Amino acid sequence: MPTAVVVGAGMAGLAAAGALARCGWQVILLEGAERVAAPPTALVLWPNGRRALEAIDPGGGWSAIASPLPDGGVRRPDGQWLVAPRGTGTGPAPAAVHLEDLYDALVAGLGDLVQLRTGFKVLSLRTGPRVRPAVSDGRTEIEADLVVAADGIDSTIRRTLAPESAAVGSGFAAWQAVIPAYRLPRLPAEQAAGGETLGAGYRFVSIPLGERAAGRGGVYWVATAAGAPRPEPPATQLALLRRWFADWHPPVGELLAATHADDLVPQEVRELRPLPRAYGFPSGPGGVVLLGDAAHAMPHHLGQGACLAFEDAATLRSLVAEAAPGPALTAAVEQYGRLRHPRTTTVVRQTRRMSAVVQARGRLALRARDAALSHMRPRMLPDWSPPEAADLTGSPDLTGSPDGVATEP
Ligand SMILES: Cc1cc2nc3c(=O)[nH]c(=O)nc-3n(C[C@H](O)[C@H](O)[C@H](O)COP(=O)(O)OP(=O)(O)OC[C@H]3O[C@@H](n4cnc5c(N)ncnc54)[C@H](O)[C@@H]3O)c2cc1C
Incomplete structure (x- = not known):
């Protein structure tokens, strides 16, 4: 039976470990933290992400936990439409x-097939033309046919294999919260x-999380501000957010008023610049792949x-399902x-254009932003489907560049 070590039990690692186990691989999932824990926030699964989850685990019950996202359009703080719902x-x-x-749902998808080891922080990676790849926490070395690096934006494995790529601040701070259903304002x-x-x-985005019957319910919001993250304690940051967004149209103020400091998840927004030059690194009878934020934060x-992390996991599963070491x-x-x-390069390029939109200040810049906005909605991204048979065999020139690597955005 082929063996894999997946490093990192965030969304990317959980999805990849379950996907590999379900197609017959023996998988060890290593997590540096003492337990696997979701941040108390939410996210949007765009059609590509939903398709990828279905491809990874068709029986995963994804629809039961996900609430359809109403197209609320985009407005100005005074409530005027910039992009009407469409x-x-x-x-x-x-x-x-x-x-x-x-x-x-992702943990349930691991079943009994995956051996999960928490408190195992990978400190080093061993690769070479004739050796099976292996990871170590300084005490124990674990080798496998395939190492999947899903250890997030500060990935130890990426730093070893793709040192050209660094995690840098994007010039924004973000605050997220879920207001539980019982505390929602009318x-x-x-x-x-x-x-x-x-x-x-x-920028302020709010999203209802549906009825409590299937999922946890409540309302999720995410606020973004250009500039550095704030050093103050959460209660002070919440007071600051209420001041910044005080004149915005309803229900921004109502949602911030219903938020408790404990609900708040503040963070600096970061990204990889440049993207790693490659995502797959052969070693011995297999190799190492980068996946999720480790590859393209x-x-x-x-x-x-x-969503891209789930695409990564679905693609990996299709490629290795029948591939013997x-x-x-x-x-x-x-x-x-x-x-x-090429896929992640395209999405990162679009995301950076959207960064410029969010950062716009001053009358002229705002006018240009409003004109450009309608071209930059997520649905304008090229859609994605699971790879088909023709994609699974190596094609020398999928990216148009001589070394098979797309131009860096
Ligand atoms: C404000 C905000 C809003 C977002 N909204 C959306 C959205 O709506 N839709 C969407 O698709 N995406 C969204 N994202 C992006 C999404 O949250 C990330 O892309 C995703 O969480 C990345 O998952 P990951 O598993 O790759 O990394 P992580 O979640 O960082 O997981 C990495 C895991 O690896 C572990 N680890 C790290 N180092 C080691 C080590 N050396 N050894 C062992 N384990 C290790 C960590 O403990 C962690 O468990 C948002 C991000 C932000 C900041």
């Missing part, structure tokens, strides 16, 4: 999901539907980080990079 396009509808529900129907509002250097403006597996490792690099 339907959701093709494919499965975008949906919002509480991360605790998503993690529960809102008129048109305000309860959620939506997105863009000010000068500020980007600002959250288009809500694509986790040896030439077939090393070819699959290389093909993984050829398929994923």
